[in-house]
Amino acid sequence: MQILDKLSFGFGRKAPVILQTEATECGLACIAMIAHYYGYESDLLTLRRRFSVSQKGSNLNQLIKISNQLKLVTRPLKLELEDIDQLKTPCILHWDFNHFVVLESVSGQKATILDPAFGKRVLSFDEISEHFTGVALELWPNTDFEKKQEKNQIELRSFIGHVRGLWKSLGQILILALALEIFSLISPFFMQWVIDHVIVSADRDLLTVLAIGFCILMLLQQFIGLLRSWIMMYMSTHLNVQWRANVFQHLINVPVSYFERRSLGDVVSRFGSVDSIQRTLTSTFLEAILDGLMTIFTLILMFVYSPKLAWIAIITMCIYALIRWIWYTPLKRATEAEIIHAAKQSSHFMETVRGAKTIKLFQRQDLRRSTWLGLLVNQVNAGLTTQKLGLGFRLANGVLFGIQNILIVWLGATLVLEGNFTVGVFMAFMAYKGQFDGRVAGLIDKFIEVKMLQIDVERLSDIVLTEPEKLYAETDHHDFSDVENAIEVSNLSFKYSENDPMILKDLSFKIPMNQSVAIVGPTGCGKTTLLHILLGVFHQSKGEIKVMGHDLDQWGLNSIREQIGTVLQDDILFAGSIAENICFFDTSPQQEWMQQCAEIASIHQDILKMPMGYQTLVGDIGNMLSGGQKQRILLARALYKKPKILFMDEATSHLDVQKEQEVNHKLKQLNITKILIAHRPETIASAERVIALQDGLIVEDVLLKDIRPI
Numbered sequence: 150m151q152i153l154d155k156l157s158f159g160f161g162r163k164a165p166v167i168l169q170t171e172a173t174e175c176g177l178a179c180i181a182m183i184a185h186y187y188g189y190e191s192d193l194l195t196l197r198r199r200f201s202v203s204q205k206g207s208n209l210n211q212l213i214k215i216s217n218q219l220k221l222v223t224r225p226l227k228l229e230l231e232d233i234d235q236l237k238t239p240c241i242l243h244w245d246f247n248h249f250v251v252l253e254s255v256s257g258q259k260a261t262i263l264d265p266a267f268g269k270r271v272l273s274f275d276e277i278s279e280h281f282t283g284v285a286l287e288l289w290p291n292t293d294f295e296k297k298q299e300k301n302q303i304e305l306r307s308f309i310g311h312v313r314g315l316w317k318s319l320g321q322i323l324i325l326a327l328a329l330e331i332f333s334l335i336s337p338f339f340m341q342w343v344i345d346h347v348i349v350s351a352d353r354d355l356l357t358v359l360a361i362g363f364c365i366l367m368l369l370q371q372f373i374g375l376l377r378s379w380i381m382m383y384m385s386t387h388l389n390v391q392w393r394a395n396v397f398q399h400l401i402n403v404p405v406s407y408f409e410r411r412s413l414g415d416v417v418s419r420f421g422s423v424d425s426i427q428r429t430l431t432s433t434f435l436e437a438i439l440d441g442l443m444t445i446f447t448l449i450l451m452f453v454y455s456p457k458l459a460w461i462a463i464i465t466m467c468i469y470a471l472i473r474w475i476w477y478t479p480l481k482r483a484t485e486a487e488i489i490h491a492a493k494q495s496s497h498f499m500e501t502v503r504g505a506k507t508i509k510l511f512q513r514q515d516l517r518r519s520t521w522l523g524l525l526v527n528q529v530n531a532g533l534t535t536q537k538l539g540l541g542f543r544l545a546n547g548v549l550f551g552i553q554n555i556l557i558v559w560l561g562a563t564l565v566l567e568g569n570f571t572v573g574v575f576m577a578f579m580a581y582k583g584q585f586d587g588r589v590a591g592l593i594d595k596f597i598e599v600k601m602l603q604i605d606v607e608r609l610s611d612i613v614l615t616e617p618e619k620l621y622a623e624t625d626h627h628d629f630s631d632v633e634n635a636i637e638v639s640n641l642s643f644k645y646s647e648n649d650p651m652i653l654k655d656l657s658f659k660i661p662m663n664q665s666v667a668i669v670g671p672t673g674c675g676k677t678t679l680l681h682i683l684l685g686v687f688h689q690s691k692g693e694i695k696v697m698g699h700d701l702d703q704w705g706l707n708s709i710r711e712q713i714g715t716v717l718q719d720d721i722l723f724a725g726s727i728a729e730n731i732c733f734f735d736t737s738p739q740q741e742w743m744q745q746c747a748e749i750a751s752i753h754q755d756i757l758k759m760p761m762g763y764q765t766l767v768g769d770i771g772n773m774l775s776g777g778q779k780q781r782i783l784l785a786r787a788l789y790k791k792p793k794i795l796f797m798d799e800a801t802s803h804l805d806v807q808k809e810q811e812v813n814h815k816l817k818q819l820n821i822t823k824i825l826i827a828h829r830p831e832t833i834a835s836a837e838r839v840i841a842l843q844d845g846l847i848v849e850d851v852l853l854k855d856i857r858p859i
C-alpha cells in the first residue's frame with residue numbers, strides 16, 4: 150500500500166487527505182491527517198466517538214487538547230506569511246477565521262494545502278494570503294506516541310440486518326451458474342474436433358452430429374442463463390428493498406443531534422450507499438466466486454495443452470494484478486472525494502431550492518449560483534481524476550495483453566510448425582486462454598471492486614453505527630395512578646459537547662401533576678435546551694430526571710413520548726390534509742376528538758372557512774398556512790395524542806394577543822400538566838407558576854397566586 154501512496158503523491162511520507170463529514174469537524178480532520186502522517190492511522194468515525202466536537206466547531210485550544218490526548222506535542226504560533234516555509238510540516242493553519250487546513254509543504258512561492266472541505270490544493274502565496282489568518286499549529290509526536298491502526302471495523306452483516314430468503318436464492322444461483330460454466334468449458338472442443346477430425350478427414354456425418362450436439366448444448370446454456378438472470382433479478386430486488394428498509398428504520402431511530410450535525414445532501418448520499426453495496430455484493434461477488442472456481446479448471450486444461458504457454462498467461466495475470474493493485478489507492482481516494490463533493494453540491498442545491506424566497510428577497514441569486522458552480526466544478530474535477538486514472542490503467546492494460554497475445558500466437562504457431570500442436574488444439578488453447586484472461590482479470594477487478602466497497606461501507610456506517618435512541622424499556626407496564634410529580638429534576642447540568650460551556654447548571658425542581666408552569670428568561674439562557682432534555686432529545690451531562698415518576702434513563706423514550714404532547718419552535722407539518730396532520734396520519738382517526746382538539750386550539754372556525762375544510766391540503770412543511778394558523782394546527786396535533794404533559798415552546802408567539810388569550814383560556818380548562826416557554830406577559834400570566842432561568846441557573850421559582858395583588 151505504501152508504494153501506492155508514493156505513486157500518487159510523489160516521494161516520501163505524505164499525509165493523506167481526510168475529508169470532513171460534519172460541517173464543524175475540519176479541526177478533527179486536520180489532526181487525523183497529521184496523526185496519520187506520523188503513523189496513527191484512524192478515521193473520523195473513530196475520532197468523533199473519542200472526542201466530542203461541538204456543533205459550533207472547535208477553536209485552537211480545543212485542537213491542542215485533542216492533539217495532546219493523541220500524544221502529539223503542539224506549538225501554536227503567530228507568524229507572517231513570508232515565514233510560512235519555516236514551519237514544521239505538516240502543520241495546521243487557521244483559515245478564513247472559521248476553518249482549519251493542513252499545510253503539507255512549501256516550495257518557492259507555492260504551498261500544498263490539504264483542505265478537509267475540498268481536498269488537496271496547490272496555492273500561490275497571494276491566494277494563501279486571502280485566507281491565512283496568521284495563526285498556525287505545529288504538531289509532532291511525543292515519546293509516548295504509538296504508531297497503530299485504530300479504525301472502526303465494520304461488519305457488513307451487522308448493519309444490513311436480517312434478510313429473508315438470501316441463502317436459498319444464493320444457492321440456486323450458484324448451482325445454475327456452475328452448470329453454465331461447465332458448458333462454456335466444453336464449447337472450445339467444438340472447434341478443435343471440427344478442425345482436427347472433420348476438416349482433416351472430410352467427415353460430413355461427424356460434422357452434422359457435432360453441430361446438432363453443440364446446438365442443443367447452446368440452447369440449454371441460453372435457457373440456464375436466462376433462469377440465472379431471472380433469479381438474480383428477483384434476489385437483488387428483494388435484497389435491495391429489505392436492506393433499504395432496515396437502514397431507513399435505523400436512520401429514523403438515531404438521535405436528533407445526528408441530523409443537526411449533517412447536511413441533507415450528505416445523509417441522502419450516505420443512504421444511497423446501500424444501493425452500491427447491494428449491487429456489488431449480489432452480482433459482482435457471486436461472479437467472482439464462480440470465476441475463481443472455473444479458473445482452476447481452465448488452467449488445468451491449458452497446462453494439459455502446453456505448460457509453456459500456460460505460464461505466459463499466468464505471468465501476464467500476475468503483472469495485471471500488480472498494476473491493478475498500484476492503481477487501487479489513488480482510485481479509492483479519488484472516488485471517495487467524488488462522492489463527498491457530489492454530496493456537498495446536492496446539499497447546496499437542496500438548500501437553494503428550499504430557501505428560494507429568501508435568496509430572491511436578498512437578491513443573492515448570483516452568489517448562490519457561483520457558489521453552487523464552484524461546488525459542481527469540485528465534483529466534476531474529482532470525477533475527472535477518476536477518469537484520468539481509468540485512462541492510464543486501460544492503456545497499461547491494453548499494452549500488457551497485446552504483448553501477451555502476440556507472444557502466445559508466436560510461440561503457439563511455432564509449436565504447430567514443429568508438429569507439437571495440431572491447428573485444432575492451438576485454436577482450442579487460444580479459446581481457453583481467452584476464457585482464462587477474462588476470468589482472472591474479472592476476478593481481480595471484482596476483488597478490487599469489493600475492496601472499493603469499503604468507501605460505501607464506511608459512508609453507510611456513519612448511519613448504521615450511530616447508536617439509536619433507547620426507545621424501549623425493560624418493562625412496558627406503568628402505573629400512573631398515584632404519581633405525584635409530572636417532572637422531577639435534581640442537580641441537572643448540561644453542555645452540548647465536552648468543549649462547550651455549561652448551558653444548565655445544577656438545576657433542581659419538581660412540577661406536580663396538572664400544574665401549569667411557565668419557563669422564562671432572557672433569550673439564549675437555555676430554556677429550549679431544558680425542554681429538549683426533558684423530552685429525551687438530548688441527554689443530560691449530570692443529574693437525574695424523572696418523568697411521571699420514572700427515571701428518564703431507564704424508561705424507554707417511546708413510553709415517555711406516549712405521555713407527552715409537544716409544540717416546539719421548529720415543528721413542521723407534513724404534506725397531506727389538515728385532518729391528516731392533526732391526527733398525524735393516524736390509520737384510524739377519531740374524527741370527533743380531532744375536531745375537539747381543533748376547537749381547543751381555536752383553529753376549528755378557521756378550518757371550516759377553508760374551501761375544503763379539514764380536507765384542505767397544507768403542502769409540505771405547511772407553507773400554505775399563516776404562521777398563526779400553523780401554530781394552532783400544531784397545538785391541535787399535540788392535543789390529539791391526549792397527553793398527560795404538554796410542552797410548548799413559544800407555541801402561540803404568532804397569534805395576536807386576543808387569540809392567544811382565547812387559546813390560553815381553553816388550555817387552562819384542560820386537566821393536564823403544562824410546561825410552556827414564553828416571552829409575552831399575557832402567556833406567562835396564564836400559568837400558575839413561573840421558573841425564571843438566567844445564565845443556566847434558576848433565579849426565581851414562584852407561584853403566581855403568591856405575588857398577584859388581591
Ligand SMILES: Nc1ncnc2c1ncn2[C@@H]1O[C@H](COP(=O)(O)OP(=O)(O)OP(=O)(O)O)[C@@H](O)[C@H]1O
Pocket residue numbers: 203204205409645649652670671672673674675676677678679
Ligand atoms: N445544538 C447546539 N450546540 C451547541 N450549542 C447550542 C446548540 N443549541 C443551542 N445552543 C446554545 O445553547 C444556548 C441556549 O440555547 P437555547 O435555545 O436553549 O436558548 P433559549 O433560552 O431557548 O433561547 P430563545 O429564547 O432565544 O429561544 C445558546 O447559547 C445557544 O447558542
